[in-house]
Amino acid sequence: MEKPWKCEDCGKGFKGAYGLKRHQRSHTGEKxxxxxVCGKGFITPHELERHQRSHTGERPFPCSQCEKGFTDIGNLRRHERVHTGERPFTCSDCEKEFTQLSSLQRHQRVHAGERPFTCSVCDKxxxxxAHLQRHQQVHTGERPFTCSVCDKAFTQLSNLQAHQRVHTGEKPFICTVCDKGFAQLSSLLSHYVTHTKSRPFKCSDCRRGFKSSQLLMSHQRVHSExxxxxCSHCTKSFRTSSNxxxxxxxHTGKSPFTSPTGKRFTRSSLTEPQCHSHQRETL
Structure with missing residues (x-):
């Protein structure tokens, strides 16, 4: 189809003058x-109308499957693919399929190595x-998500939600082998390896295998020293938090482990042999 109206800035063509004029606002920044209500500006009246629904709460486009409402027809069409399973956008490099064009475009940056969003502080x-905005909190120290129980703050909502399970005791991720529950998916995935002989995490120095990335990281400190x-009391340093x-x-004198005779020990590994010695004394 002929598109005789050309943009002088980028050469993109349009069928009519109105389409060209609307497009040129993307170059000029005119809104x-x-x-x-809030003074926010938009390029087109349609965008303004859609935005105003965020103030009124109006969602005139309901899903026929689940009755969820949407502010515009485009969002409804994308949502309907959840029910139909349709993934019309396919990556030409790996054939992975996506429900949205924007998701495909983001994915293709993995193949191209493109990283268009750069941190102004460290150039990463x-x-x-969204990943850039999350990263910038490292520099600002901002932690906008706060636990209502203990006031601990987090940089991401997902981290807060995972933390809150400490208070609720919720463990929604269940092992299909032994039915053990976990508060986080990553913990479940690490646990699955315990049911196999697999040790997929290999040390690059000595090739020793480990069942989890945490164990590998702890081991690598043997090589890196x-x-x-x-220690906050004497500044002595250790490879692991448990040590x-x-x-x-x-320093504190705390003795959290108690033997059957009432004697207390600072390490659980000392409890068992001490218990045996007490048992021998009573025989």
């Missing part, structure tokens, strides 16, 4: 249609704007 690049866990906790009991 002549303004929301009377990201494939998605890194000791990131530092640090055991050491700090020497």
């Amino acid at each position: 002549p249609f303004t929301c009377s 690049g990201f494939t998605r704007l 890194e000791r990131p866990f530092i 640090l906790m055991q050491h700090e009991r020497d």
Whole structure:
């Protein structure tokens, strides 16, 4: 179809003058249609109308399958693919399919190595704007998501939701082998390896295998001699947090492990042999 109206900035063609004029606002930044409630500007009256529904709560496009409402027909069409399973957008590199064109375009950056969203502080690049915004909180120290129980703050809503399970005791991720529950999906995935002989996490220095990335990271400190866990009392450093906790009991005098005779120990590994010695004394 002929598109005789050409944009002088980018060469894109349009069927009519109105389409060209609307497009040119993307270059000029002009947003002549303004929301009377919040003052936000828009390029087209249709965009303004759709935005105003966020203030009124109007969702005139309901899904016929689940009755969920949407502010515009485009969002409804995309949602309907959840029910139909339709994925009309296919990656030409790996044939992975997507329900939305924007999802395909983001995915293709993985193949192209493109990272168009760059941090102004450290120049680190990201494939998605949301990932950049999340990263910038590292520099600002912003933690906008706060736990209502203990006031602990998080950079991401998903981290807050995972943390709240500590308080509720909820463990929605269930192992299909032994029915053990976990608060986080990552913990469940790590647990699955315990049911196999697989040790997929290999040390690049000695090729020793481990069942989890955490165990591998702990082991690699043997090679790097890194000791990131530092005692707040004497500045002595340790490779693992458990070793640090055991050491700090020497300063605090806390003895969390108790033998059947009532004697207390700072390490659970000491409890069993001590119990045997008590048993021998009573025989």
